[in-house]
Amino acid sequence: MHIIIAADSFKGTLSSLEAGNVIKEGALSVFPSSSIEVLPMADGGEGTVEAVLHCTAGEKAVFTVTGPLGEPVQASYGRLSGNRAIMEMAEASGLMLVPEEKRNPLFTSTFGTGEMMAQAMEAGIRTIILGIGGSATCDGGMGAMKALGIRFLDKEGRELPGRGASLGQVEAIDFSRRHPLLAETEVIVLSDVKNPLCGERGAVRAFAPQKGADSAMVEELERGMVHYRNILEKTFRKNADAIPGSGAAGGLGAALALFLHGRMVSGAEEMLRLAGFDKYLQDADLVVTGEGRSDGQSGEGKITGAIANRCRKWNVPCIVLSGSLGKGWEILQQQGAFAVHGAVSPEEQEWAMAHPRAGLYQLAETFFRNWQESGTWAVLSSSPEG
Incomplete structure (x- = not known):
C-alpha cells in the first residue's frame, strides 16, 4: 500500500512538511509496513x-x-x-x-x-x-x-x-x-x-x-x-x-x-502542476491532505479542495485530516474526498493551537485505527494495484 500525504500548512502552528510528517507517524503506528511519501503543499501563500x-x-x-x-x-x-x-x-x-x-x-x-x-x-x-x-x-x-x-x-x-x-x-x-x-x-x-x-x-x-x-x-x-x-x-x-x-x-x-x-x-492548480502531482498519483493507493481549518473556502481554490478534485479525476481515494472543521466543510466531500475529519471541535481551538502535534497525531492514529477495523484498508491493499 502506497500513501501520499500532501497537507497544507496548519497556519501558526505546523508547516506543511511538519504536518505531513505527523500524519505519517500516525499512519505508521497502525500500518508500519506501508509505503508513505510526504509532499508539502501550498497554494501561493506561506510555504x-x-x-x-x-x-x-x-x-x-x-x-x-x-x-x-x-x-x-x-x-x-x-x-x-x-x-x-x-x-x-x-x-x-x-x-x-x-x-x-x-x-x-x-x-x-x-x-x-x-x-x-x-x-x-x-x-x-x-x-x-x-x-x-x-x-x-x-x-x-x-x-x-x-x-x-x-x-x-x-x-x-x-x-x-x-x-x-x-x-x-x-x-x-x-x-x-x-x-x-x-x-x-x-x-x-x-x-x-x-x-x-x-x-x-x-x-x-x-x-x-x-x-x-x-x-x-x-x-x-x-x-x-x-x-x-x-x-x-x-x-x-x-x-x-x-x-x-x-x-x-x-x-x-x-x-x-x-x-x-x-x-x-490559481495558486493551488499551479502548485500541483509545478510539483508534478499527477505523477505521484499514478502509483498512489491513498492520498491524505489537510489544513489548519477546513470550511467552505477550502473548496474555492484552496489546495485541499484542489487535491480532492485531482484525486477524483485519477480515481484515487482521498481523505482530509485537518485541525478543525468550520461551516461549509462538506464541499470537500462534493469535490471528491471520501472522508473529512477535524482534530478538535471549535471549542477546543485554544488547546489545539498549544498542542498541534499531539492533536494531529491523535487524529491520524485514530482515523487509521478505525479504518483498519472497518476493513477498508484490507480492501484497498488487496486490490491489483496495491
Missing part, C-alpha cells in the same frame, strides 16, 4: 517556495531586501529549471514580518517584493512565479513598482515613498526609469483572491483591518485607493476593479496586472 523546491530539483537563493516597515529582512526564492523562479511576496512584505503593535497599512510598503523580483531578473530569471498571499500592505503595489524603477509623483512632481499613505497623493506616473529586464520577463501571479481594488470587497475594506487598520485608517486608505484607481484608469485606459484579484495583497494584484502584464492563475 509555497519550500513546497515547490521539495518536489523539484530547484535551489534556494537567499538575499537581503527592504521589509514592509523599511528595515532590512532576509528573503529567498526558489530557482527552477528554464530560468524560472518561484517566490512569495510575504517573505519580503508579509504580515508576519511586522510586530502586532506596529501594524499599520498606512506605513507599510511592498518595496522589498519589487527588490526580490529585480534581484531574480538580474540573476538571469525570465519567468517569475509570485505568490501574493499574507501581505502586510495596502499600497496598491506602488512600493514594488518603485523598486522596479517606476516613479509615482505628487502634484508638485515629487516622488512618493510608495506606501499606503501615498495612495491619495499620486498625480502622475513616470515610466522612464522602468527596469529594462521587465520587457524580457514573464510574471505569473498565484492568487485565488478575486476581490476588486476598491469597494466593500476591495483591498482596503476586506483586508486592511487584518493588517492593523482601525476604522479611521480604513476610510483614509479607501479614499486613497479610489483616487489611485482613477489615476490607473487614466494611465492604462482600464478600470482596475474589472480585473479579478486586483485587490489581492493590498492592491499588488492590480499593479502586477497593469504595470507588468502579470497573468493571474
